[in-house]
Amino acid sequence: MTDATTLPETAPAEPVAVPDAARADGPPRAGRSAAADPRAGAAPAAGGRAATDVTVVIATRGRAARLDATLTALRDASPGVAVIVCDDASADDETARVARRHDGVTLVRLRHNAGAAARNAGAREARTPLVAFCDDDSWFLPGALDRAAEHFAADPRLALLNGRILVGDDQRLDPVCDLMARSPLGRAPAGPEILGFLACAAVVRRDAFLAVGGFPRRYGIGGEEAPVAIDLAAAGWRGAYAADVLARHLPDAARHPGPRRARTTRNDLWTTWRRRPVGTALRATVGVARQARRDEHVRDGLRQAVAGLPWALATRRAPSAALESRLRDLDAQNAARSPAGLPPLPPHELRAGRPVRPGERTTVVIAARNGWHQLERTLAELAALPERPPVIVVDDASQDGTAAHVQAAHPDVTVVRLRERRGPVARNAGVRLARTPYVAFADADSWWAPGTLDAAADLFDAHPELGLVTARILVGEDGRVDPISDEMAASPLPWDPELPGHPLVSFMGGASAVRRRAFVDVGGFEERLVVGGEEELVGTELVTAGWAMRYVPELVVHHHPEGERRGEVRALGLRNALWFLWRRRPWPTALSWSAHLVRASGPRTETARGVALALRGLPWALATRRRPAPWTERGMHAIERQRRGSRARDYGAYPEVPAVLD
Structure with missing residues (x-):
């Protein structure tokens, strides 16, 4: 629908009759429900409802060619469906002429531009219990309206249904639909419950919609759906996102x-x-x-x-x-979502490796610094995998010629050489350059076992709500299980039988694979953290944004560490842990855990250094403080007892647990 200015509340609507044959094929006059109170209940029609019980309402202004294409597509997809076109005060008669060329279309012409509220006139003119809204550049695909009608018949409390919208010629999923699919509000029979919708592909229970006043006329266009969804919920109705109700949307890129x-x-x-x-x-x-x-x-x-x-x-x-x-x-x-996505690439030099082949699903991203002697084996192991994944090495300002060694020994590997040190958050650069839907992280001294990358990709394919999986870590030549893997396997979080593995609220960066879209959605690793516990914040944001994280022991990563963790890394890890507490936890919890971490770190120089660094960044921590979602805080609270006894997370004990991935 084209842009429109707002109008006074009294803008009149004028039903205009198109030829009699079109009116005869128009919306059936079958009975209206007199009651709009969901709490009173309603008996579903026997055998469900067909698409002929739905009227499609399209509001348009001055875009006759777009409307013509949409009506043609809608007729091909849903023959026999009733359609009402609301002409939102177009400057010419082209819209009326297009409507007359399509059988079964009723035209409602508004004398003044009402914006999105023009749809209200169509809903009032409809004589069916359900009304589906399209724009003049969107339509429902074959069978979608039948499925929508079945959802309404099965759920008397349902008043609002948003379909799954495929945008553009490449049919990418609308990002708002992606968000609805991960709604934290629970599930209705039709799908995740929602408190908002996209009017270009929504179905409403007509009487409930009109009872709350429809779209506010004063809003014009842009965010007009929110008050409708809130008012429906306040009246006792519910909304749902139905992934099986498919719609196409071809928006005009020329809009301002x-x-x-x-x-x-x-x-x-x-x-x-x-x-x-x-x-x-x-x-x-x-x-x-x-x-x-x-x-x-x-x-x-x-x-x-x-x-x-x-x-x-x-x-x-x-x-x-x-x-x-x-x-x-x-x-x-x-x-929890980052509107800007990943941070921009820092100053760097890029040497592209082989291009991604069709059908490849996972890119391995490695951040390495001065680690060629370890990285050489890791790249050899990855090259021998049956998946033969594309690999991106982010050289974190190494001084031992790591980038040159990789380029010479592994020409298929993409190498990004950063000019300034970023630590493990340098992985952001690799994810930004990745061109596959999934990304697996590895360190210079760790690699994925044969078949594991395909198995992880299969899990992502099968579970669209899955944002991250962490593998079981086998340490050294003897393959002993890392203590952090045992801790994750004993996760006390509520079990969801529909998802694989054990639920998490944090993860191990060097042994995890992510859905690239989810990682970008939450902004990736916080660049200020550099190194040490950088996963904690990403995990919290993923869970808060509605993504599921799972430890899947059937997935395996090999880790061959050398030496102990340096004191500076321990200091940064303590600093980052304190910052996380101050930025994302309730104050009683933040203060209690801060004291616990400092005590656990012991009377060391690194402890004093970490606390001093944390206090130096306190103004930034407070300025960016945001409480996580209630379900995320419940998850973190549930694992607190487990973590208090964990040696794997004791910042003063890292030298005693060399199995922890850097």
């Missing part, structure tokens, strides 16, 4: 993102002011004000929102405590 960002900023603020507690609304306003200093479009949106503040306050209705708790869960999930 700046003005849309301004409208979305305004509408998001209005929704917060109208439907969230005062404290939440104030924090959101302060956050937008900070963004407005750097972004003129956000600044424009803030000005528009302030201009509408009297209206927002006049229509304010705070949600119940239970609903607000669910909204906070979604806030936590969104906060």
Whole structure:
């Protein structure tokens, strides 16, 4: 649907009759339900509902060619379905002419531009119990509306269903759908519960939608779905994301993102002011004000929102405590995502290896510093794997010629030579360059066992919610099990029989494989940490963002360490552990664990050094402090007793446990 300005609340709608044959084939006049109270219950129709019980509503403005293509695709996918086109005050008659060329289409012409609220007119005109919304550049695929109708018939409390949207010619999954699939709100029979949706591919229970007022006319376009979803939930209905209800979306790349960002900023603020507690609304306003200093479009949106503040306050209705708790869960999930993705590549030199072959699923990324004597064996072991994976070595500003050695001995390996030391977080550079859906991390002294990479990829393929897997670590020539593997196998976290392995909230960087999209989604490793416990924050963010992490002992990594961990690394590890506590844990827990870690580290020079470094970074830690989601905090709390007795995580005891991966 094209962009539109907002209008007064009284903008009239004018039903316009197209030829009689089209009206006869239009929306059936079958009965409307008089009640819209889900708590009263409703008997599902015998045998379920077919797609003919759904009316598709398309709002459009001045894009007749797009509309024509969408109606053709919709007719091919769902023949016989009722369609209502809402002409949102187009400047010419092309939209009406296109509607008349398609059988079974009813045209509703609005005299004034109503933005997204034009869909309300179509919903009022519909005579079916369900209404499916499309834009003029999106449509439901064959069988999708039948499946949607079946979901509604099976769940009388369901009022909102969002389909799985495939975007563009390459049919990539819409990132919002990816987020919905990992919703922390629990599951409805149709799929994960949601408190938001995308109106380009959504189905609603008509009477429930109209009872809450539909889309707010004042919003225009951009974020107009949020108040509808919140109001439906407040009325006792629920929404769900259904991955089996497929839709296509071919958005116009020529649209102007700046003005849309301004409208979305305004509408998001209005929704917060109208439907969230005062404290939440104030924090959101302060956050937008900070963004407005750097972004003129956000600044424009803030000005528009302030201009509408009297209206927002006049229509304010705070949600119940239970609903607000669910909204906070979604806030936590969104906060764990990094809008910028991975940090940019630092100054570097790149020597590309072989290109990724079709069908390859996993790239191995190794961060190494002054470790050619160890790395040589690791690369040989990886080259001998049956998977023959693409390998990226990130040379962390080595001084022993590591990059040159790799280039000479392994021309198929991509080598990135960083000019400044980054530590294990240098893996970010490798992930950024990877071109496979999954990435496996290794260290200079560790490698994956034959067949393990394919097995890990199979797990990712089979479980879309799986973000990371950690392998069992076998240490040295005798292959003894690393103590950290035993600890992970004894995870006290709740077991999910639908997922493989043991649940985790942290992982071992040198023995883990990640879904690249998930790793990028949370921003990768925090670059300020450099080395020592850098996995803790990534693990917390992945779990908070809704990704599952699992220890899978059937996967195997070999680790052949040399020597003991240096004191400086122990100091940085202690510093990073303290920073993590101060940034992500409740203060009572953060203070208790801080004291425990310092005591466990013992009266060492490294302990004093680590504490001093942590205190030096305290202002940054406090400025970036954010409580994790409740389910993440519950997971961390559940493993606290196990960790208090763990030698593998004792910063003062690393020399006694050389099996821990660096």
